[in-house]
Amino acid sequence: MNNGLDDVIATETVMSDVDGLAGRLVIRGHSLDDLAGHVGYEDLVAILLDGFFQDLPGPAALASRLGMARRDVFEMLVAGGAPDRKLPATDALRAAMARLGDGEDLDVALRLIAAPAILTPAIIRQRRGEAAIAPDPTLGHAADMLRMLHGTVPRWEAAAALDTYLVTVSDHGLNASTFTARVVASTQAGLTSAVLAALSALKGPLHGGAPGPVLDMLDGIAAAQTAEAWLEAALDRGDRLMGFGHRVYRVRDPRAEALKRAVAALFGPGTNDRSRLALAEHVEAAATSILARRKPDRSLQINVEFYTALLLEALGFPRESFTSVFATGRVAGWIGHAREQVLYGRLIRPQSRYVGPRPDQAA
Ligand code: CMC
Numbered sequence: 001m002n003n004g005l006d007d008v009i010a011t012e013t014v015m016s017d018v019d020g021l022a023g024r025l026v027i028r029g030h031s032l033d034d035l036a037g038h039v040g041y042e043d044l045v046a047i048l049l050d051g052f053f054q055d056l057p058g059p060a061a062l063a064s065r066l067g068m069a070r071r072d073v074f075e076m077l078v079a080g081g082a083p084d085r086k087l088p089a090t091d092a093l094r095a096a097m098a099r100l101g102d103g104e105d106l107d108v109a110l111r112l113i114a115a116p117a118i119l120t121p122a123i124i125r126q127r128r129g130e131a132a133i134a135p136d137p138t139l140g141h142a143a144d145m146l147r148m149l150h151g152t153v154p155r156w157e158a159a160a161a162l163d164t165y166l167v168t169v170s171d172h173g174l175n176a177s178t179f180t181a182r183v184v185a186s187t188q189a190g191l192t193s194a195v196l197a198a199l200s201a202l203k204g205p206l207h208g209g210a211p212g213p214v215l216d217m218l219d220g221i222a223a224a225q226t227a228e229a230w231l232e233a234a235l236d237r238g239d240r241l242m243g244f245g246h247r248v249y250r251v252r253d254p255r256a257e258a259l260k261r262a263v264a265a266l267f268g269p270g271t272n273d274r275s276r277l278a279l280a281e282h283v284e285a286a287a288t289s290i291l292a293r294r295k296p297d298r299s300l301q302i303n304v305e306f307y308t309a310l311l312l313e314a315l316g317f318p319r320e321s322f323t324s325v326f327a328t329g330r331v332a333g334w335i336g337h338a339r340e341q342v343l344y345g346r347l348i349r350p351q352s353r354y355v356g357p358r359p360d361q362a363a
Contacts, residue, residue, distance in 0.1 A: 006247065010174060011182065011345065015048070015336050018173035020248035025255065027171050036258035041141045041166040042066055045113060045332045048171060052339035053106045067137030069110035070118055070144065076100070077115065078122045078132045085126055089320045090203045092123050093327065094196055102190030104342060109335050112195050116328035117141055121148035124321050142166055145328065150316060157265050158315055164262040165311055168255045169304065169326055171333030173248065177201040177208065178330075178337050185338035186348040194338040199327050205242070208326045212319035213242035214309035217283070224282040231283070231290050241287050243306030250299045259307035266314045280310050 017026040025032040028047045035044060042063035049056055057065065076099070077083070083096040097115050101108065122132040133148045143159035154162075172178070181198035185191070202208035221230045234241065246253055267277045284302055291300035312322050341348075 004247070010179065010348075010350075011341070013174070013337065013340060014051075015333065015340060016171040016173055018248050020246070020250050023249060023251035023254050025172065032168065032254050032258060036168045036255075037160070037164045037261065039167060040163050041170075041329070041332075044167050044170055048332045048336040049109065049339070052336060052343065053109065055106055063140075064137070065106075066110055066114060066141060067135070067139070067144075069107075069114035070135040070141075071137050073100070073111050073114045073118045074122075074132075074134050076111075077119060079134070082126060082132075083119060083123050089120075089123055089127075090199070090209075090323045090327075093119050093324045094199050096123075097192070097199070098196055100192050102192040104191060104339070108191050109339075112191060112335060113331050116324055116331055117145040118148065120317075120321055120324040120328060121145060123324070124149060124318060146315065157268065161262045161266050161311055162315055164258060165308065165325070166329035168258045168262075169308075169329040171330070171336065172255075172304075175207065176204075178334060181334040181338050182341040182345070183348045185341040186345055188342065191335055191338055195331060195334050198330075198334045202327055202330065203323050208305075208323045208330075210242045210303075210305035211309035211312065211322045211326075214306055215313060215319050217242055218276070218279055218309075221279070221283060224279060227279075227283050227286045228290065231287050235290065235294055241291065241300075243302055243309065244287055244291060245298070245300045246303045249301070249303070252301045253303045255304040256302045256307055259304065259311055263307050263311045263314065266311065276313070277310060280306070 015028065017024075019025070027035060027044075028050065030047070039047075040063075043059050045066065046056075046059040046062050049062075056062065077096045081099075083092045085092070087095060093116060096119050097112070100111050100115060118135060125132055133151055135144050135148060137144075139147060139153070140159065140163065142162035143154055146154035146158055146162060174182075177198040180201040181194040184194040184197040205213060217234075221227050231241065263277065267274050284306065288301055291298070308322070308326070309319075312325055313319070317325055
């Protein structure tokens, strides 16, 4: 039996469309190519939430309210009691976000969107023994997140790269975490409950937990000359190559293209060490051809996580925080879907087919 629901259409949505054969992603009517690198994350939040809140203001006012929400969340969740330092980073994020109240209104939504951008830098700094930095509501979401991580206003290219990343991962059809958000939203449990459940789905390595292991793979390979042998040995052991393959895409993941462009801008002259990018490009080419030979009936190419790993590393995020940065972008998509489910959907309650013994068959 196919347990992955691959071809099941579970809902209609105006949020996004993933065309796995053409390698195209449409978000609220816009091609990803026209969004990534062209609109800021705040603008995309306005696009994603359009029509789902009666009191949604225009993009400029929404951006300013998101800045205020960052300030409020910092007061509530960081200044008012530090995140749990004993938990792994994504679990610490989830535990802290659980302290936000639940509800369906725009204030709850904006606090949920603000929370990962506030908590991710705070949790990283806490683990380094450094004090958390309060947000600056006048900065853009991406620039402020990097400032709260490093303590200085980031250079333009860095803020632009993070903006591109957050936009690129903001929504992606009915992926596992988004479906989870919709199931929980359909019970009318509230937006915070839907987002926390989605975050739990996101952290698994088959969904949003892959970019850390992509860097582990690059570290293991270490040099271009050893790439082929390393990759063949990993596949001989039955390992999966992290950052390759996708349930829906049968061609190159369009998000990978957008991120590869953003990464290239980060590795300009005199900035990050270009040898890391060169190694990644070599591994991408080597793994694509090895996978094509070894799994000819699948089209296994890089997915969003491959260049995510390089981008977030170059921006100074430690790898244990990568899933939290993914959540920083995806949270707006989860909220759009959750609101769409509440406004236009019904309780999600599918059926299962029982294949266990019947009482009259019991020995
Ligand atoms: N490396 C090696 N073999 C692979 C890989 C891979 N990355 N991905 C799939 N395969 C093989 C798999 O071993 C299987 O081979 P066989 O038929 O010989 O047993 C075949 O392809 C089909 O695998 P599947 O698990 O049925 O395919 P799926 O549609 O469930 O896979 C996936 C999707 C993302 C779980 C998988 O490609 C994978 O595990 N990739 C590595 C983890 C990763 O990069 N995850 C991030 C996904 S993108 C993030 C997002 O959009 O949320």
